[in-house]
Amino acid sequence: DYGTGRCDFPGGDPHALYHSVHDRLYALPDETRVFVGHDYQPGGRPVAWETTIGRSKRENLQLRLEHTEAEFVRMRRARDATLLPPRLLHPSVQVNIRGGRLPDPEANGVSYLKIPIRFTSDDER
Numbered sequence: 001d002y003g004t005g006r007c008d009f010p011g012g013d014p015h016a017l018y019h020s021v022h023d024r025l026y027a028l029p030d031e032t033r034v035f036v037g038h039d040y041q042p043g044g045r046p047v048a049w050e051t052t053i054g055r056s057k058r059e060n061l062q063l064r065l066e067h068t069e070a071e072f073v074r075m076r077r078a079r080d081a082t083l084l085p086p087r088l089l090h091p092s093v094q095v096n097i098r099g100g101r102l103p104d105p106e107a108n109g110v111s112y113l114k115i116p117i118r119f120t121s122d123d124e125r
Contacts (some may be wrong), residue, residue: 004036004062004063030052034056091113
């Protein structure tokens, strides 16, 4: 009853997500249990940690079985454009792309997580 993951993170692609769900997950039997990674409890309902393929086909607000790829991509891009980046996006990407390992140590033997900072000409440095 909630939707799908964001596609605006590095490497995200709403077309790929659509096909992963429709071509792979929705090809599974309707009674197949799916354990969800996040649940935001829309409307204050109790937390749910699982659903089924059949229920998702019928009730997923963002990706019901009858939704076309174009509809999903348009919706996902519009929704993602309204969302702020998660607070720990940059540090988590740096660790996740290394399979959970910290970056290699630099010349001083210390590993660093780096956070990009963008200055404009009006900013003090």
